[in-house]
Amino acid sequence: MATAPGEDPVASAWARVAIVAEVELAEVVADLLWQAGAAGVEEQDVDGGTRLIGGFEQRTDAAGACVTAERMGLVAEVLEVDDDGLDAWRAWAAPERAGRFWVTPPWVDAPSTGPGEEVLWIDPGRTFGSGSHPTTRLVLALLDELVAPGASVLDVGCGSGVLAVGAARCGAGSVVATDIDPGAPAATVANAERNGVAGSITATDRPLADLAADGRTYDVVLGNLLAPVIVELGAALVACTAPDGVLVVSGLLEDRWEATMPALAPLVPVAVVADDGWVAVRLTRGGGR
Known part of the structure; x- marks a missing residue:
């Protein structure tokens, strides 16, 4: 994705944040991701809980979501993406x-x-x-x-x-x-x-x-x-x-x-x-x- 003049391409590259939590915390984690600026949130069932993945246009927003998650005692992982994340959902x-x-x-x-x-x-x-x-x-x-x-x-x-x-x-x-x-x-x-x-x-x-x-x-x-x-x-x-x-x-x-x-x-x-x-x-x- 092209960046605006003067924009840091690293800061603006798309990233995904994955957080695994207990099922009863899924709504709270989804809210965390939306409020951090996620363009979309995907929920996946995993053994012992739920994995929520938020797609972020700004890596700084993704980093902020990770910090918030860690303050809540959750483990967050940043996943790189090969495209801008906005069109991949269309196939499904x-x-x-x-x-x-x-x-x-x-x-x-x-x-x-x-x-x-x-x-x-x-x-x-x-x-x-x-x-x-x-x-x-x-x-x-x-x-x-x-x-x-x-x-x-x-x-x-x-x-x-x-x-x-x-x-x-x-x-x-x-x-x-x-x-x-x-x-x-x-x-x-x-x-x-x-x-x-x-x-x-x-x-x-x-x-x-x-x-x-x-x-x-x-x-x-x-x-x-x-x-x-x-x-x-x-x-x-x-x-x-x-x-x-x-x-x-x-x-x-x-x-x-x-x-x-x-x-x-x-x-x-x-x-x-x-x-x-x-x-x-x-x-x-x-x-x-």
């Missing part, structure tokens, strides 16, 4: 079910769909968001009941735009998709066009604080993030949620999600759904829908 990509949708990469055959099911074509390109992670599937499955025809939606941390596109396919009148990753807007627009909803989606890399300062509120706000980011952006997420709107946050571990809720006050949780150790939490003002 397959459709993923999430609510009414089958999230499907455009280079594989569409799955057979039953009544009320449909295919959502998503190519993450070089951004986070293939639709395979439980946090994404959880939020996507909720959209059908939350997005009324013509609703306004804000997707924070949109990545490839899978949630933004899903919301538009559910009938949203307008969707704003934002992510600080500079590659996210282009990936989101491409997926919106691929699914025939480009006219409903505006993709941007403007920070959430800037959008909140505009004063616009949305019927549905989606934040598929991680706990520290939700805490950091809590006030802006609340500010962007309409008085009678709903906020959905995900990227939270099932046994620790409640610790994040004070950052989203005065919104209160009204429903929690879980999948594979992760949760998505729906919040409103006054305990409505």
